[in-house]
Amino acid sequence: MQLMSIEDLAVYLGDSKRTIYKYIAGGDCPPYMRISAKNIKFDRADVDAWLESKKVPPRPSQTHLQHGSLPWTPRAKRVMKEAEKTSRQYEADYTGTGHILLGIAEVEDCLGAVILKNLKVDKAKLREVFEQLHKDASVQVEHKTTTGGQNLTDNAQKAIRCASEEAVRLGHEYVGAEHLLAALLLVGEGWGQWILTNLGITLEKVRSETAKLIVCRPPAKE
Secondary structure, eight states, X not given: OOEEOHHHHHHHHTOOHHHHHHHHHHTOSOOEEEEXXXXXXXXXXXXXXXXXXXXXXXXXXXXXXXXOSSOBOHHHHHHHHHHHHHHHHTTOSSBOHHHHHHHHHHSTTSHHHHHHHXXXXXXXXXXXXXXXXXXXXXXXXXXXXXXXXXXXXXXXXXXXXXXXXXXXXXXXXXXXXXXXXXXXXXXXOSHHHHHHHHTTOOHHHHHHHHHHXXXXXXXXXX
């Protein structure tokens, strides 16, 4: 047994003696031994157990709250940052699937960008088609629903959910840009899907290239 005085406990916790007495008066303190009115001792083991009970698990980051339970790779996070940057460049008050697609292409070292290059689609071509859509007044802008302070269109939010589902399907424990790329097609609508489809990029092609680049567990049955 390693005994600690109130002074010792105050130093150990980084509090003042007055604060320790408040803990005792309030009943929220480690078990203690009252040897006399002014002589109170704590067992170091009890103090450590009390501290252990005070542990608070970290809150999920905003990114995880937004993107689901699987952690996102640094490159996938960069993709979303680039998507937001692109939306500002085009003076949009939202981030849509088209912006996410351009974000993937901008992060040239992510697997999503590598897959696009392998499928003979470069960043310049994507931006050219996107700008054509952007100038076409007849093209419907993706609908945005404001939820939880997010600035994503409905289709972009669906894509984020689909990216997590695609990662799970492949047995991955993270969400990467390659999953985002597939997700844009899985959504089945939106500018991202429209651009990819018109450039001849299909979900099957994306999944085939993904399998060549990374080791996948046997996909879950559809």
